[in-house]
Amino acid sequence: MRKRCDLAYGQTSQKESLVPAYEVRLSCSEVRGKTMRTFCFGFLITLALIPTCFAQQDVKRPDTTPKSLPVVSLDCYASYGTVVGLAPAAYDEIAIDGDNFEKPIPRYRLHVVDNSVLKIIRDPARSALRKEVGKYASEMTRDFTNKHQIVGWKEDVPGGRDLYTVNFDDRLFSVVEIRTAMAKTVTLHVYQCKPSAVAPKAE
Numbered sequence: 510m511r512k513r514c515d516l517a518y519g520q521t522s523q524k525e526s527l528v529p530a531y532e533v534r535l536s537c538s539e540v541r542g543k544t545m546r547t548f549c550f551g552f553l554i555t556l557a558l559i560p561t562c563f564a565q566q567d568v569k570r571p572d573t574t575p576k577s578l579p580v581v582s583l584d585c586y587a588s589y590g591t592v593v594g595l596a597p598a599a600y601d602e603i604a605i606d607g608d609n610f611e612k613p614i615p616r617y618r619l620h621v622v623d624n625s626v627l628k629i630i631r632d633p634a635r636s637a638l639r640k641e642v643g644k645y646a647s648e649m650t651r652d653f654t655n656k657h658q659i660v661g662w663k664e665d666v667p668g669g670r671d672l673y674t675v676n677f678d679d680r681l682f683s684v685v686e687i688r689t690a691m692a693k694t695v696t697l698h699v700y701q702c703k704p705s706a707v708a709p710k711a712e
Contacts, residue, residue, distance in 0.1 A: 577624035577625060577646065578621045578624055578625065578626075578627060578646050578660070578677075579621065579624075579658060579677050580621055580624060581619060581620070581621050581677060581704075582618075582619070582620045582621070582704065582705040582707075583618065583619045583620075583680060583682075583702035583703065583704060583705055584616070584617075584618050584633075584702060584703060584704075584705045584706065584707075585616060585617040585618070585619060585682045585700035585701065585702040586616055586700060586701060586702075587614040587616070587698055587699070587700055588699045588700060588701045589698075589699055590614055590696065590697065590698045590699070591696070591697045592694055592695070592696040592697075593694065593695050593696075594693060594694050594695075595689070595693040595694065595695065614698055615631050615632045615638070616631075616632060616633070616634070616700075617629060617630065617631055617633075617682060617700060618630040618633040618705060618707075619675065619682065619702065620705070622643070624646075625645060625646050626643050626644065626645055626646070627643065627644050627646070627649070627660070627675070628641060628642070628643050629641070629642050629643070629644065629673070633707075644662055646660075648662060649661060649662045650662065656678075657676060657677075657678045657679070658676070658677040658678055659674065659675065659676050659677070660674070660675050660677075661673060661674040661675070667690075668688050668689065668690035668691065668692075669686065669687045669688040669689050669690065670687045671684060671685065671686050671687070672684070672685040672687070673685075680701065680702040680703065681699065681700065681701065681702065682699075682700040682702055683697065683698065683699050683700065684697070684698045684700075685697050685698075686698075
């Protein structure tokens, strides 16, 4: 007897399902041999899985980005600073700490709260100049790999923008100040940090 496997299919109404589904009619009554029967069965299983595949396309992949920051409390002191004028200005000066700048370079204290918020305290020892802000981990760009843990963020300020970067592993902190009005300069301050001698206050 001749081996025969008749297949007919048609698409169901769009009102019945939001994803493509197919109606399958398969006749293998005259099919002989394990090979053809296995083929028929496998084909039916494949078509049955098509709607599931379409439905999974809209499933959002889990966010594997680290949600926590390392527990640190650091005091940061200026290692060096560089200021340069934006073209065509010709101002280029390098200084250590505040030696040759018009105003003293501020110091910083960095403290992580609950592994999720980085508190940045500017001039913690000078009450008149002290300024404190907090940044959530989700607000910062993070590069956490096996080799380093680095975060960075920007702040828009009158006349320009500031860029902050912290390398937790090497205990380095940098501040780039870009001023496009009046002064038209770019200033870089690089800080070396060490564990804070002042115990953080209970949050």
